Amino acid sequence: MSQTERERVKTEFRCGYVALGGVPNVGKSTLLNRLVAEKLAITSPKPQTTRHRLLGIVHLPRAQLLFMDMPGIIDPGSLLNESLVNTALGTLKDADVVVWLVTPQETAAESRVILPHIRLLAKPVVIAINKIDTIPKLEILPLIEFYHSLLPEAPVTPVAALTGDGLPHLLTEIINLLPKAPPLYPDDQLTDQTERFLAAEFIRERVFHHTAEEIPYAAAVQLEEFDEKDRPRLIRLRAVIYVERDSQKAIMIGRKGARLKAIGQEARIDLEILLGCKVYLELWVKVWKNWRKDPRALKELGYLIS
Numbered sequence: 001m002s003q004t005e006r007e008r009v010k011t012e013f014r015c016g017y018v019a020l021g022g023v024p025n026v027g028k029s030t031l032l033n034r035l036v037a038e039k040l041a042i043t044s045p046k047p048q049t050t051r052h053r054l055l056g057i058v059h060l061p062r063a064q065l066l067f068m069d070m071p072g073i074i075d076p077g078s079l080l081n082e083s084l085v086n087t088a089l090g091t092l093k094d095a096d097v098v099v100w101l102v103t104p105q106e107t108a109a110e111s112r113v114i115l116p117h118i119r120l121l122a123k124p125v126v127i128a129i130n131k132i133d134t135i136p137k138l139e140i141l142p143l144i145e146f147y148h149s150l151l152p153e154a155p156v157t158p159v160a161a162l163t164g165d166g167l168p169h170l171l172t173e174i175i176n177l178l179p180k181a182p183p184l185y186p187d188d189q190l191t192d193q194t195e196r197f198l199a200a201e202f203i204r205e206r207v208f209h210h211t212a213e214e215i216p217y218a219a220a221v222q223l224e225e226f227d228e229k230d231r232p233r234l235i236r237l238r239a240v241i242y243v244e245r246d247s248q249k250a251i252m253i254g255r256k257g258a259r260l261k262a263i264g265q266e267a268r269i270d271l272e273i274l275l276g277c278k279v280y281l282e283l284w285v286k287v288w289k290n291w292r293k294d295p296r297a298l299k300e301l302g303y304l305i306s
């Protein structure tokens with residue numbers, strides 16, 4: 001690269017925050033992981049999996065994209081839900097660009113209600129129609145036209161986060177809207193979250209996969225010990241899964257401890273990949289009565305930022 005070419009790249013470099021927004025379950029966290037090519041965010045087939053903002057950094061030769069995963073936008077109801085919505089709205093406000101995810105499964109009525117609110121943010125928006133692998137190709141164009149009619153100024157682009165389809169085009173659309181700015185993060189950094197935070201989340205993901213109905217929502221994971229003294233040979237983790245009632249504790253543990261064992265075994269596999277070494281994981285289940293309504297619990301478990 002010549003000197004002038006280098007100068008040009010430097011002044012043309014783009015960098016900014018990109019919020020991944022949408023209602024629960026549209027695939028925001030799956031998309032973040034796919035873009036970063038690393039498992040950072042937890043995902044599940046159940047709505048309201050994500051509870052925190054999480055940064056995933058994509059490094060390209062001419063741009064650095066700071067993707068922010070966040071909880072799905074929902075009607076607040078409980079104190080926990082209120083805190084999730086506040087996290088989501090705060091993330092949207094901090095963004096330079098909003099990628100608003102929808103899926104073919106959402107109703108037109110839902111989008112008609114929500115998109116005017118997104119427009120009020122007065123930020124550049126890209127609409128990503130995710131999960132296009134679930135519909136026949138012929139149905140994609142009418143969907144694009146529908147979203148284009150709702151928000152004519154926003155590019156609309158079909159993707160499948162699960163397979164990676166359409167992601168290069170999505171990246172191009174986002175980069176076009178990013179401000180010209182130098183990179184904010186060193187080029188080997190993938191997230192702003194600590195290994196401890198991700199470890200607790202990976203355990204919570206396995207809880208989501210192994211439990212049903214109210215239980216995954218009544219569960220929170222707190223890491224009590226992260227012992228690195230034998231790293232890189234071994235890391236010892238001790239975590240507590242909090243639930244709200246004794247009956248939930250019994251279910252979480254399962255018959256002869258079978259469910260807790262499965263959660264622990266699966267989490268350990270993910271944790272060993274994340275941490276790059278062997279992991280010894282000790283899991284406990286404890287009851288914290290109605291923690292979702294308790295401001296002190298929410299704060300201690302990391303759900304209230306202030």
Ligand SMILES: Nc1nc2c(ncn2[C@@H]2O[C@H](COP(=O)(O)OP(=O)(O)OP(=O)(O)O)[C@@H](O)[C@H]2O)c(=O)[nH]1
Pocket residue numbers: 022023024025026027028029030031042043044045046047048049050051070071072073130131132133134159160161162163
């Ligand atoms: N078929 C298909 N499924 C997808 C795609 N993207 C995500 N999913 C699935 O959709 C479900 C929800 O994905 P998540 O990434 O957890 O969704 P989310 O928007 O982060 O959900 P919340 O955190 O609850 O707001 C998971 O079962 C994913 O595997 C896709 O492109 N195609």
Ligand SMILES: [Mg+2]
Pocket residue numbers: 028029030042043049050069070071072
């Ligand atoms: Mg999510």
